Amino acid sequence: MNEPWGEDGPAVAARQVTKTYANGVRAVRAVDLEVPPGEIRAVVGENGAGKSTLMKMFYGLEQPSTGEILVGGRPRVLRGPASAIALGVGMVHQNLMLVPSFTIAQNVVLGVEPGRRGLVDPKAAVETTARLAEESGLTVDPKARVDEVSVGMRQRTEILKALHRQARVLILDEPTAVLTPQESEDLFAAVRRLRDGGMTVLFISHKLREVREISDQVSVMRAGALVGTIATADATERSLASMMVGRDMSLDVDRTPARPTDTTLRVRGLRYEAPTGQSLHGLDFDVAAGEIVGVAGIEGNGQSELAEILAGLRRPTTGTVHIDGTDTAGLDVAGHRRAGIGYVPEDRLHNGAALDASIADNLVVDRHERPPLARHGVLHPGAVRAHAEQLIDQYAIRTPDPSVPVRALSGGNMQKVIVARELSAQPSLLIASQVTRGVDIGAMRFMYERLVDARDTGAAVLLISADLTELLALSDRLLVLKDGRLVARFDDTTGLTEKRVGLYMLGVEEHDRGRLTTGLENVGEEAP
Amino acid sequence: MSSVLDVVLSSAFLAAALRIATPYLLAALGGLVAERAGISNIALEGQMLSAACTGALVAGYSGSVTVGALCGVAVATLLGVLLAALRLELGADAIIAGIGLNLLASGGTAYAVYSLLDDKGGTSGLKSGSLPTVTLPGVENVPVLGDVVSGQNMVTWLAFLAAPFVAWLFYRTRFGFHLRAVGEMPDAAASVGIAVRRVQYTGLALSGALAGLAGVFLSMGYVSFFVRDMTAGRGFIALAAVFLGGMRPWGVFLAALGFGAAEALAVQLGSLDVPPQLVSTIPYAMTLVALALYAWRRKRRGRVVPTAASL
Structure with a gap:
């Protein structure tokens, strides 16, 4: 079914490729990239x-907009995914492209x-799937509905999809973002097996540790341009990070006990x-x-339910839930905030901010009815603006x-607006849910520093995250939730590894109730 | 009370139920196809009305019932395509565009009838005839069954065949497979190279055609003339049947049949000593009760079945 490939040359390549969107944003500038067949090539870069964008062009x-894309050694015009698929290119998107009820x-x-x-x-569909799963070692249950299986299995399904289309090039867009270690x-292991078979x-x-583990070579992108390609063996996390941001940058957090x-x-x-959704059990x-x-x-x-x-x-x-001795039962959301709770929701696009309202308005939504922003129920625009300017400055929000x-x-700046609002309310408890999801390294580092600052000025911080590296870097203590139960509690996080925490996340190990309490x-x- | 039972068990009632359910069945299955393609077809009502009017007028002037029926279905199909175009090409909200088409159909049909026949009420002045009925030679003389089944309009037969047809289309054919994928996850469908728009256009055309057949039945089967706004909200009740039937072909089939039966009951009870105002509320009361029941059941099911998180 596939169109023929050239005898030799790169499996995929970009020649002087530039992409300028209709609104004038130049997402990719003059990129030259060549990936030889049978190689695992990591492409890293900030958000x-x-x-x-480059992968979407492949x-x-x-x-x-200008330049050309090569697949199988020849220049190609890819009008849509159908023509890419016909050439043997498969892609596993970050937000998985599966039909839930199928x-x-x-x-x-x-x-x-x-x-x-x-x-x-x-019947043939089930047989084909089972055969592909067998051959590739990607275990799935062909007859299970997608909305009833784990994220890991969904992702394997995506890869099988590409294999079924006889892909020779597989693009994986941040595949581990939703997986346990x-x-x-x-x-x-499956990706390496595919590579050994010629894929x-x-x-x-943007997880540099994983990049070092899986790839043969690493290409680094910054601001739309390709900064360079180096053999993974010669790269360190630190060298990659500085290539990505253009200056020396580390995510190690200085944190006093x-x-x-x-x-x-x-x-x-x-x-x-x-x-x-998930119930919580005691x-x-x-x-x-x-x-x-x-x-x-x-x-x-x-996690979401708890937050x-x-x-x-x-x-x-x-x-019962008590904040500084106040029982929160019967309090509404405003009451919870008055009791001293700050909340950075996991889904900032839906629950964190009013996207069409201004930065200034978003920064006052929890305090607009009080002096100095309002008197007798009438807003003072000057005060609102001054308040916004102060926080924009303080939290380095990049905006004209x-x-x-x-x-x-951008995602990072949007999150800064929300964090600025929540932290400037000086909460006694900050609930921070997926606070660095989808933000770039610079903003990530900024968030980390702010959370540690908040802690050092006496706030209690509950940090909920899917990123174990982040949790281990920031947490003084760590709890593990599994099926709505607490299954582990680590009162000292020094020396704790991701792998060890992963065992508890999967339910392989569990702390006894004595240790948890x-x-x-x-x-x-209060328990029943 | 026993007289009510007599009515319900009579073959006349059953025959009427099948007849009255016909437009509901066709329109609801049409609504189902559009809904599963990812574009709500609020314009079912307008498509039925346009088809009913076109069918009666063309049949009246051409003298051919067949040509009239085909033109009626064609107009409704085009309205389905128009709704898809408004949604897909111009980015209009499907609900607003659908309401627009309904108003257009209501006004447009009345205007067409008035300018052609100088009659504000309908086409009763025009002899347009009606679609043939199907008599089953052997079954005709079987008691009860013969009275109920034989002598029904051919569109009624088509309506009952439409449910297995849609089920077959959805679950057995490549097109139905793509249609369901497009309606549920358009991005996923696009990413595997399915032509999302083409599938949606086809789905909406089919939806319009089914609604059109329902409309043609109203003016060329139920009666043999067009009356202004003769659909009387059937398109909206059909839409309720789509959701009540859980967006599945056989569920929608049962829901539409239920609405038909309720209306037949209302008609039959009109002959008894029951206040007619009360009787005429039966289909609507049933709609509310059914929808409430459906919501309650779904809520319960949501609580019982935990979201499995197998690894």
């Missing part, structure tokens, strides 16, 4: 560096279904019956002022003006 989702087998064959005269042969290792793999990532004082957050016997934990407590877990194991309960957006079924709508900002007062009195 907005142009790596996704997959036909975008067309270069089975895995149906998703694998979608678009190139087996069967005759316009009909689909469901163990799942990532399985993925790497060319383009691996997009925590000096926790009194208990700020006290959660006892917290149960929550979720109509949809959580007991404390967070003291002056410490960062991390919450690890595979996404969807109750929303603590922020007052959902009501627990039973159990406070009246710019939040939608126009050591030193907590009044445990069990």
Whole structure:
């Protein structure tokens, strides 16, 4: 089914490729990239560096403004994914492109279904999928519905999709963002096997440790241009990071040992019956002022529900939550904020900011009714503006003006607006959920420093994250959630490895209840 | 009370139920196809009305019932394509565009009838005839069954065949496979090279055609003339049946049949000593009860079945 490839030359290549969008943004500038067959090539860069745009051009989702794309050694015009697929290019997108109500087998064959005269042969689909899974070592259950299987299996389904289309080039866009360390290792093993079978793999990532582990060569992009390509063996995380940002930059956080004082957050016997999503089954934990407590877990194991309960957006079924001794039962969201809770939601686009409102307005939404911003219920525009200018300066939000709508900002700057609002309210408890998701290294580092600052000025911080590296770098203590239960508690995070935490996230190991509740007062009195 | 039961069990009632359910079945399955393609076809009502009017007028002037019916279905199909074009090419909201088409159909049909026949009410002055009925030679004389099944309009037969046809289309054919993928995850469909727009255009055309057949039945089967706004909200009730039926062909089939039966009951009870105002609320009350029941069941199911997180 594939169009012929040239005898030799690179599997995919870009020659002087530039992409300028209709609105004038130049996402990719004069990139020359060659990837020989049978190589795992990592492409790294900050958000907005142009790596996704470049990959979309290889997959036909975008067309270069100037320059040419080569597949199989010949220049090609890719009008859409269909022509890229016909040339043997497959792509696994960051947000997986699967139909939830279809089975895995149906998703694998979608678009190139087996069967005759316009009909689909469901049995052949299952057989094909099972055979491909067997051959590639990517274990899936062909008859399971996609919305009922784990993220890891969904991702394997995506790769099988590409294999079913006889892909010779596989583009993986940040494939490990949603995986546990163990799942990532399985993925790497499968990718290496594919490479050994002759597959060319383009691996997009910003996790430098993984890049070093999986790739043969690394290409670094910055601001739309290709900075350079080096053999992975010669690269260090530090050298890659400085290539990415153009200056020496490290993500190591200088962090003095925590000096926790009194208990700020006290959660006892917290149960929550979720109509949809994950229920919580009896959580007991404390967070003291002056410490960062991390919450690890595979996404969807109750982290979002816990964060929303603590922020007052959902009501627990039973159990109590105290903030500085105040029982939050019966308080509305504003009441929770008054009790001293700050909340950075995981989905900043939907819950964090009003995207079409200005930066200034977004910065005052929790305090607009109070002096000095308003008197007798009337806003003072001057005060609102001055307030915004001060925070923009303090939090290094890159914008020409406070009246710019939040939608126009980059992910990192958008997040800074939200963090600025939440931290400037001086909460006694900050719930930070996926605070660095999708932000670049510069902004990430900035967030880390702010969280540690908040801790050192006496705030209790509950840090919920899918990024274990981040959790281990920042947390003074670490909790692990699995299936809505606390399964582990580490009171000292020094020397703790991602792999070890991963075992608890997967449920292979578990701490006993004694260890989970050591030193907590009044445990069990509210439990049913 | 026993008289009510007599009515419900009579073959006349059952025959009426099948007849009355016909437009609901066709329009609801049309709505289902559009819904699963990812564009809500709020314009079912307008498509039915346009088809009903076109069918009666063309049949009246050409003298051919077949040509009339085909033209009616064609007009509704074009309206389906128009709705898809407004949505896909101009980025219009499908609901707003659909409401627009409904208003256009209501005004447009009345205007066409008035300017052609100088009659504000309908085409009763025009002899346009009706589509043939199907008598089953053997079954005709079987008691009850013969009365119910035999002698039904051919469109009624088509309506009952439409449900297995749509089910077959959805679950057995490549086109149905693509249609469901496009409606649920357009990005996923596009990323595997499916022509998303082409699938949606085809889906909306089919949706319009089914609604058109429903409309043609109203003016050329149910009665043999067009009356202004004769669809009387059937398109919207059909849309309710789409959701009540859980967006699945056989579910929609049962829901539409239920609405037909309820309306037939209302008509039959009109002959009894029951306040007619009360009787005429039956289909609507049933819609509300059914929707509430559906929501309740779904909520319960959501609680019982946990989202599996197998690894």
